[in-house]
Amino acid sequence: MGALKAVDTLRAGLPDRYLTPDDIATMFGVPLETVYQWRKKRTGPPGFRIGKHVRYDPAAVRAWVNDRMAETEAA
Secondary structure, eight states, X not given: OOOXXXXXXXXXXXXXXXXXXXXXXXXXXXXXXXXXXXXXXXXSSOEEEETTEEEEOHHHXXXXXXXXXXXXXXX
């Protein structure tokens, strides 16, 4: 499986597979370290561990984005 390209993500829909931290960084145009900090601070999309690997459920990422958008619109 190859890494996501920015154009293959949120606008075109999320892939039907669990996402990696690299995918999340590419999707949001942020450094990989930012994704790790979001996880550490529990401010980013919820991830889970499979052994030593972190993965993200595309549905949970979509819900996280929708929540951020709702917060922005309410502000």
